[in-house]
Amino acid sequence: xxxxxxxEQREGRVRPVSREALGEATRLAASLGGPVVGVCAAPADPxxxxxxxxxxxxxxxxxxxxxxxxxxxxxxAAVVAAIESLKPDVVLFAASAMGKDLxxxxxARIGAGLASDCTALTVQGGSLAASRPVFAGKALQxxxxxxxxxxxxxxxxxxxxxxxxxxxxxxxxxxxALDAAxxxxxxxxxxxxxxxxxxxxxxxxxxxxxxxxxGPEHFDLVENLAAALGATVGASxxxxxxxxxxxxxxxGQTGKTVxxxxxxxxxxxxAIQHLAGMSSSRCIVAINKDPDAPIFKVADYxxxxxxxxxxxxxxxxxxxxxxxx
Amino acid sequence: MIxxxxxxxxxxxxxxxxxxxxxKSLDPQGVTWILNPYDEFAVExxxxxxxxxxxxxxxxxxxxxxxxxxxxxxxLAMGADRAIHLKVDGPAPDSLQVAxxxxxxxxxxxxxxxxxxxxxxxxxxxQVGPMLAELLxxxxxxxxxxxxxxxxxxxxxxxxxxxxxxxxVTLPAVLTAxxxxxxxxxxxxxxxxxxKKKTIxxxxxxxxxxxxxxxxxxxxxxxxxxxIVGKGIEAVPELVRLLREEAKVI
Numbered sequence: 288x289x290x291x292x293x294x295e296q297r298e299g300r301v302r303p304v305s306r307e308a309l310g311e312a313t314r315l316a317a318s319l320g321g322p323v324v325g326v327c328a329a330p331a332d333p334x335x336x337x338x339x340x341x342x343x344x345x346x347x348x349x350x351x352x353x354x355x356x357x358x359x360x361x362x363x364a365a366v367v368a369a370i371e372s373l374k375p376d377v378v379l380f381a382a383s384a385m386g387k388d389l390x391x392x393x394x395a396r397i398g399a400g401l402a403s404d405c406t407a408l409t410v411q412g413g414s415l416a417a418s419r420p421v422f423a424g425k426a427l428q429x430x431x432x433x434x435x436x437x438x439x440x441x442x443x444x445x446x447x448x449x450x451x452x453x454x455x456x457x458x459x460x461x462x463x464a465l466d467a468a469x470x471x472x473x474x475x476x477x478x479x480x481x482x483x484x485x486x487x488x489x490x491x492x493x494x495x496x497x498x499x500x501x502g503p504e505h506f507d508l509v510e511n512l513a514a515a516l517g518a519t520v521g522a523s524x525x526x527x528x529x530x531x532x533x534x535x536x537x538x539g540q541t542g543k544t545v546x547x548x549x550x551x552x553x554x555x556x557x558a559i560q561h562l563a564g565m566s567s568s569r570c571i572v573a574i575n576k577d578p579d580a581p582i583f584k585v586a587d588y589x590x591x592x593x594x595x596x597x598x599x600x601x602x603x604x605x606x607x608x609x610x611x612x
Numbered sequence: 613m614i615x616x617x618x619x620x621x622x623x624x625x626x627x628x629x630x631x632x633x634x635x636k637s638l639d640p641q642g643v644t645w646i647l648n649p650y651d652e653f654a655v656e657x658x659x660x661x662x663x664x665x666x667x668x669x670x671x672x673x674x675x676x677x678x679x680x681x682x683x684x685x686x687x688l689a690m691g692a693d694r695a696i697h698l699k700v701d702g703p704a705p706d707s708l709q710v711a712x713x714x715x716x717x718x719x720x721x722x723x724x725x726x727x728x729x730x731x732x733x734x735x736x737x738x739q740v741g742p743m744l745a746e747l748l749x750x751x752x753x754x755x756x757x758x759x760x761x762x763x764x765x766x767x768x769x770x771x772x773x774x775x776x777x778x779x780x781v782t783l784p785a786v787l788t789a790x791x792x793x794x795x796x797x798x799x800x801x802x803x804x805x806x807x808k809k810k811t812i813x814x815x816x817x818x819x820x821x822x823x824x825x826x827x828x829x830x831x832x833x834x835x836x837x838x839x840i841v842g843k844g845i846e847a848v849p850e851l852v853r854l855l856r857e858e859a860k861v862i
Contacts (some may be wrong), residue, residue, distance in 0.1 A: 387755075391740075391743045392742045392746045401737075404737075421829070425627075426631065427832050431827055433825055472785065477776070480774050486773035535771055559626055559628065587839075588855070589839065590840070592845065
């Protein structure tokens with residue numbers, strides 16, 4: 288009876304989403320009984336003992352130079368080796384770029400059911416139930432698992448971390464039999480996004496712009512407000528389709544589904560496919576000149592007005608506030 | 613080279629979701645069915661590869677109910693050569709069931725490339741691509757935003773948090789397409805006419821045991837209506853105050 292958590296690392300650092308998964312694992316373990324065990328594939332130990340403070344009772348490390356960059360096949364071998372030795376009840380991943388690529392491969396290898404991008408897990412009668420948004424958040428599906436282990440990937444920024452002051456986790460080496468031949472799909476380099484931009488799905492605050500900006504040259508209004516708030520810039524489908532912004536910035540059903548603590552929609556009318564992608568945000572602010580825009584129906588705070596006046600004034604007000612703190 | 617494109621028929625993204633009487637699935641009443649938007653990029657890329665090579669066959673395959681041939685026909689109109697419909701009656705299968713049924717059909721075709729959309733916009737699972745790769749013992753790169761083929765290798769890029777991974781993949785391989793990979797073509801009138809003569813093989817899907825049990829489908833709690841803070845720049849100080857003191861988010 289244990290909970291296994293895949294610990295994601297990039298370039299020698301454990302990613303924050305794995306601490307969120309460990310936090311949820313400790314809550315599940317409290318109901319299920321048994322330890323929380325991490326499994327990490329890395330070229331060298333990225334400081335795994337410190338994960339004791341994040342809820343891990345033990346961490347298994349598969350160390351191999353092949354784990355320098357993400358390698359789906361070699362990482363699958365490590366997670367499957369951990370599952371075979373531990374026989375966990377539950378296996379958790381982050382629903383990150385890596386976790387979403389890896390978890391289905393592992394599930395197919397061991398023949399387990401997998402619930403993707405979950406926003407709530409509960410234990411009922413000793414077994415797991417997972418709730419997950421579908422139709423980009425227009426509905427919530429709850430699933431159960433006919434066999435063990437139950438596998439789930441967890442949406443970033445939804446699950447709370449835990450802190451166990453000063454706790455250290457023992458780190459054990461995990462033996463993984465890797466193919467001698469190089470992997471048939473291998474990462475050769477990683478290109479960092481300009482300015483070290485945070486991914487929308489992992490942002491605390493997002494400021495998104497829409498067609499109300501009238502042209503790509505006016506996106507600096509959104510960027511300046513985002514800079515003042517320490518936010519990431521997002522965009523509506525209309526402006527991505529028009530080529531004003533890259534697809535990576537798109538929020539909505541054919542873009543990213545986000546749940547930041549603050550979402551500011553600037554000049555976005557609120558098409559249903561956009562609302563689906565952001566309506567689970569904790570606080571929504573809408574700035575739009577049309578008082579009947581659908582975005583106001585989901586906004587906690589609406590401001591009706593010309594964004595070309597309002598946004599610079601808001602940026603300035605936030606900057607003043609920052610200067611006082 | 614044979615390429616296979618796995619496609620899914622989904623509810624239009626403008627659909628207002630209503631829960632069916634079973635409490636577990638989408639009420640299909642009044643729903644417009646479309647080709648999953650991400651699958652358009654997969655179809656387009658397969659067609660471009662065929663054009664680049666000047667030879668080969670693009671086979672579209674889809675698992676689903678009686679309505680699926682309409683969507684398969686639209687992919688044939690874009691330029692796919694033939695199609696296979698794996699027929700399913702009853703409740704929607706889970707991702708591993710789908711991957712197993714697809715693998716059983718695709719394996720014997722011996723494709724050089726298998727394309728899918730990065731996820732279907734109905735169940736948002738993003739599982740079938742990597743599962744299919746695992747079952748076919750093939751390498752896989754998901755969420756591909758750039759693709760360049762030379763010989764039996766492809767250089768691909770995929771978006772990750774804070775950047776892009778550049779990867780080399782040796783064919784045969786499974787790839788899942790992200791928006792931005794290309795600009796999908798529209799079917800021409802000639803293509804639509806030609807599609808009418810192309811074959812769609814219909815077979816039952818070999819689903820096997822379910823791996824997930826859907827307990828319920830529910831609408832999310834609707835957000836309580838917010839308020840209009842005010843109009844124009846006069847309302848900015850009040851908005852800032854509310855964000856700081858009431859919502860405590862800045």
